[in-house]
Amino acid sequence: MGGAEALGRRPLLKAGLAALLTSTSTAPASARQRAEPYLLGRGIGDVTGQAAENGMMGYARIGQRTTGIHQRQRARAFVVAEHDRPDRRVAVVVVDAGMVFGCVREAVLKRLAERLGNRYTHRNLLLTATHTHAAPGGFSCHTLYNVTTVGFQPGTFEALVTGITAAIERADANLAPGRLGLARGELSGASVNRSRAAFERNPAEEKRHFPEAVDPSTVLLTFERDGRPVGAINWFPTHATSLSPDNTLISGDNKGYAAYHWEREVSGVDYRGAEPGFVAAFAQSNAADMSPNLELRPGTGPTDDEFANTRIIGGRQYAAAARLVNSARPVSGGIDHRVSRVDMSGVTVAPEFTGDGRQRTTCAAALGASFAAGAEDGPGPSFFDEGAGNNPFFGTISEALYRASPELRERQAPKEILLPVGALGWVPRVLPIQLVRIGELHLVALPQEVSIVGGLRLRRTVAERLGTTPENVVVVGYSNDYAGYLTTPEEYDQQAYEGGHTMFGRWSLPAYQQEFARIASDLAAGAESAAGPSAELNPEGGRVRLQPGVVVDAPPPGKEFGDVLEQPGESYGRGERVRVVFASAHPNNNRRGGDTFLLVQRRTPAGWSTVADDGDWSTEYHWARKGVAASTAAIHWTVPSRAASGEYRIVHRGDAKEPGGRIRRFSGTSASFRVG
Template sequence: MKKLNWNLAYAFALILVILGCSDKSSEKSESDNLLALVNSSSNSASSQGSSMNSLAALPTSTPSDVFLVGAAKTDITGPFVQSSTGYNSPGDQMSGLAMRLFSRAFVVERPGGSRVAIVTNDMLHMYQSVKVGVVKKLQADGYGSAFNNDNVVIFATHDHSAPSNISWYTLFNLFNGVIGFDKVHYNIVVNGTAAAIESAYNARKQARIKFATGTLSGATNNRSSAAYNWNIDKDNFAKNTDETVSLLRFEGTDGSPIGLINWFGVHGTSLGITNRRAHGDNKGYASYLVESTKGNGFIAAFPQTAVGDVSPNQPNPTDITKAFLRPNDIDPSLDPLENPIVHGTKQGAKALEIYDSASSVLTGSIGYRHSHVVWNNKIAVDQNYIGTYSMPWDTNSGNTTCVATIGGGFLAGDEEGAPVDFAKEGDIRNNFVLQNGVWVKQNYSLTNASGAAQILGYLWPLAQIALNSSKYEGCDKEKFTLLPVGEVDSFWFPNPQVPFVPVVLPLQILSIGNTAILTFPFELTTMASRRLRAKVGTTLANGGYSNMVIAGMANAYAQYLATREEYSAQNFEGGFTAYGPWSNAALIQEFDRIAGDLVAGRSTNAGPTPPDLSSQQFIQTWLSQNGIVNDGGNFGTVLTDANASYNKAKDTVSVRFQGSHPRVVQDKKLDGSLSSYYDPNTYTYLEIQKKNGSSWTTVATDNDPYTAYDWVRTGGDLSPTSEVTITWLIRNQQPGTYRVVYNGLAKQFWVFFWTYAKFTGISKEFVLQ
């Protein structure tokens, strides 16, 4: 059932916050030292440099089918309690951990030639702040000669169960359960991502790369089929989602497996909006499945393709506009924790199948082209890139992108369980009507709506004056302009410095042999992706690039991008297509320019460098600003113990302990002192242990897909006491004697300084039978 957890007061409070709380370059705070941790490293630049020098023996000339490839992954699990959920739902906070989040990196190099780093992070969005920070970190660690902005791509899996609050832009840190920027989380992600790239670089060895494609049917549904049906070319395709899987297989020249990258478009929404645990969702589980199956350090990354209107969940058979059904909705015997397993297994199994059958060996060189494009500058779109994909009221000239705005259509929410549900999708839009042979625009008025949307309509004219948003309506056409976010142009800000969203956006093409990978920061809809492929694919084919991967959610985040017709429908995705009705045509045009440069062997216009806003994060989360409240209690005490026995096939074990704040461990790991208490490389909040004679063997940790760690503050927000509940879903485990172990670290204030206490809680023994 779709959840309505935004109220009208919050919607307008959000507008007021946006009006009064932009990121201010003149403010000074703790964020002045934001990148201090980013510029530090667990290994000094000199030691990293010596690691690089030790690779001098690597070949500089090999046969055309031999590359240098390295792969690695690092843990980037950020603060997972008292942090924002991945659904950007105001007031909703994370409070647990179900699976850890990782950065998976592949470095691919042509001996004596170019190299690229292809990274996939278990994250909601890939923010520009992360890309800038990672490149800075690589430079600080001595890898600046190997990597730069142009040859590194970082994808986000679009995991809606990952914590947020690490963008440099106001909008993405306001539509959250917790308002503000979290520097601890940011540094964990940046340091971890850079470390994955560095480890992959240092692990390079001679390898071959194979490219393969396949079809994964029955794993996706179009969540915006009503808007999709506006596309004039919809009948040219059998499905309204793209079921294509594209895969790169990496293996040493000696036949040793290295890893795979598997592109497939589907939202990371297997876990719903009520989920409060950090989890890799379906793509995180797919990686876990493949890596567990292959073993021996195999790395499996699952980035996105066209994801904008693609859901892993199933339409409600009674009404496709209602909330989609997750596996546990269809089969009540399933726990919600098993939803990502159901969906992720489909992707993981198909990836293994394609990996095993891959036979097309890549040969040749490696290349890359990167260009920053200012979308707010109203990019003039050539009619050749619009073609027949227009509405009857459009003109054949003067078509441009628009200043970024959010349309009222988003207030309808979506079928995944978005935290808004003020109207029916497609209702909040401007219409064009034919009067006396002339198309006339009729602006939507929220006063014509009903319920909460009607109340919003009475107040909107005042906000529109304050935001000076009426000036955007002409360019926005069907979009009812609700919030201008691409520039701060109102009497509240006579000298605006920073917009609420990034407007200098990265477009990038990587090439490995005859395979071209197009990377961009948008959530493309299925049909928008198909049109991009058709046009730019022709240009690339002229240069011998016969394989093409459409790879989204890369290097920055710029919301949705729908086709011209889908934009006109103004469903949720159209309302969040920030840069106006010609966004799809503009994207195709700009990529065709970059593809033409790649084919011709000429350089690409780099465009303007996006601003580094690390010192302008005035609004910070409470914990980022103030730190952890003093822990208290008899740590590790078992408050609710396990039962004496359980069914080994279907029961659930739950044990509750007196706990401490889990962020203590993350803080200590980040500052390098966790090793005084635990091994940072093996630390786990929980263990499920099996008895073997007089000893115990750990059979599951906090990264196991069937375990969960839940934390709750007891006694009020500022109370020092908290409790931890550890859950284990028993699914066909071996019979025997088991126990649950909780590993903690408490932070306490003693006289004039902080002290830290390591502790362990252990449940009683129980039997699986």
């Protein structure tokens, strides 16, 4: 279920798009199938992690722990197969998460193998994250990424694996003949370069490609069946950091809102229904230096309200994508893919790719002091600064290391080394690279955050090997695993946050260019790609669980679970906020995947009808601990501008852990109130 409030902007665009989404083709079925070269499927899964006391992923703040839900996290899966050769297929899944770690991908593939055989493997499954910083973390199997989440969080890990698997299974079962469309456009006002000094170090020719120091490219792949759109994937580079480090409610951030708006507010999707109707995914591209915070401060731009900014930046991404629907050209051509593994701690890079005519080598991962300084979206401690030479203590240590090892200097300088995470085994070193062909569109999937100039170099490298244009190549960062940032060597020398987080050294981007050139050449020649070194299977160092689970729940003295502690007022106008507080229990007892912790209901002649739940923009679910075992759930509903007049109520659902460990469901219902 979801809310019915719309953005209220671009009414003609919405009306036209809504007509498109509900139109049907008059061509005979046999003629349509002959003209539709693909089998298309789409599905949505709920991947919402633990809604309370789970460290959040992205800003690396230990105190930023979940306290509820603004919008649920979703996994949106798309399967494309050749109509006459359905074994030639690919699944692309866009996940509302900070990252997709390798152990999550392995667990998803294992479950898919149990249920669907060898239909989906490392070769043809592309998992990519929106990189929202407003979601629970603790689902990596490498130590570094679980430090600020107080260890591994099995509940959140399971939510991701279960929801992603469900989305893929639904998309697979949903396969039917259809057409693909491809369109490109530009979007301004949704990103700004947060690392301008580093960008300016690049050659003039590359900078001219981005005259505003941003990548405005918005690319849309449309899915059409029976003459009507049923889905879309949009790629646009901007960080999902409209919500600041002060936020503790789960949200898909601006990209999650863009998808929600297109699906629910424009297309009327009911997330808890059986048929998705329309599925819209807003994926990342080369977003390393692209921020949605237009004033270059957390939670700012275009307003000083971080939730308004989330909606505005997400709305702009939706509007730019929706404008491209009618101009999408039919996609033709086959489905193909190549995948390989690369040990990024020791790649020998040929002079062809280094840019200085010399052979170079990557090295074991190390984080720089500039990494600890943080980025403009989420600054770190004040005693760390961005920039080479700005952290003298670590600079002195690094200089001693570089004198002892000229090889280390050649590979990591001028980084002021903060932490040798590679030597500690805290991050992955064997990483997947993947190239997916969907007709003339080629997706370069890698587990790094790539700068816009870095993305341009990768696109040009791959396009040259494939004999196509860079416009037909999209860099898809945050894919299949995660290992920090990827800057150009020139940007690396600035040692801004992004360079300090380019862990495998100055020659990391040339190494990726070389390895993608290799698998692109294989794809062009119809040859298999070398598998590469063995993957690091199930590293246990990151699975340490330091935070205990829920012990027991208890209602406040004299109350029962579900009792209303604070009733709503008698009446509300549109735009006003309704607040109801319930005696509750810990939400981690049951994450309610595919369900909800709250319902907003309106009385109708047939009974109470649900108009919103905890996946909607108009609602907020706030959980708070009261003492040792008691807790409350405060439910907020901002009455939408188009809400029908009438009688409403708020329902809370929860699950309490009793002494002895039994989980018991409960619910509570508020007094009714009037709207309008």
